[in-house]
Amino acid sequence: MALMPVLLLNASLQPLNVISRRRLVVLLTKERVAFLDEEVRRQVESELNQRRLGEGVIVVRLLRNISIPRRMLHPNRRNILLRDDYTCQYCGQRGQAQELTIDHVVPVSRGGAPASWENQVVACRRCNGRKADRLPDEVNLRLARQPRPVTHEYAHLLLLRHPEVRTAYEELLRSALPASARHATPQPWAAAAL
Numbered sequence: 001m002a003l004m005p006v007l008l009l010n011a012s013l014q015p016l017n018v019i020s021r022r023r024l025v026v027l028l029t030k031e032r033v034a035f036l037d038e039e040v041r042r043q044v045e046s047e048l049n050q051r052r053l054g055e056g057v058i059v060v061r062l063l064r065n066i067s068i069p070r071r072m073l074h075p076n077r078r079n080i081l082l083r084d085d086y087t088c089q090y091c092g093q094r095g096q097a098q099e100l101t102i103d104h105v106v107p108v109s110r111g112g113a114p115a116s117w118e119n120q121v122v123a124c125r126r127c128n129g130r131k132a133d134r135l136p137d138e139v140n141l142r143l144a145r146q147p148r149p150v151t152h153e154y155a156h157l158l159l160l161r162h163p164e165v166r167t168a169y170e171e172l173l174r175s176a177l178p179a180s181a182r183h184a185t186p187q188p189w190a191a192a193a194l
């Protein structure tokens with residue numbers, strides 16, 4: 001049986017991360033998180049005490065808001081692959097991570113930014129080889145869409161990375177929140193990210 005994923009929300013209910021059960025126990029011990037629902041709290045605590053694996057996604061929220069660590073929004077290879085949906089931005093071919101490369105739209109050798117959301121896109125090996133150190137126009141390649149940062153769509157990025165928690169988060173947005181959390185309504189961006 002797969003381990004039940006734990007979706008950690010900020011106090012504002014913005015999704016922050018998917019954490020391990022071990023991490024959940026630490027956060028509970030330090031009284032840094034709360035369950036959204038008293039019934040769920042009782043159920044999870046009993047499961048943790050009996051060291052039995054439950055099914056389904058556990059959702060907890062921090063009692064105090066934290067800001068999202070910068071590194072989680074870094075335009076690294078993994079995040080670029082997620083943003084571009086494992087799809088070559090030149091020819092539209094979808095592939096496995098190991099078949100795909102990250103292309104600098106404006107080559108670094110020609111002054112392009114080495115690590116920015118706007119200058120990096122997913123490219124298949126064929127397109128990347130064809131493009132080499134030239135601009136897309138020079139080899140008749142066209143970008144499927146303008147590459148953008150995902151800085152303001154962190155929830156979106158997290159759900160791409162952890163599709164297993166997506167349904168739980170969607171249900172959370174739909175359901176009436178417990179009174180204790182009602183002052184922290186989900187932000188419009190959260191709904192838009194779905």
Ligand SMILES: [Zn+2]
Pocket residue numbers: 088089090091092093123124125126127128
């Ligand atoms: Zn391609």
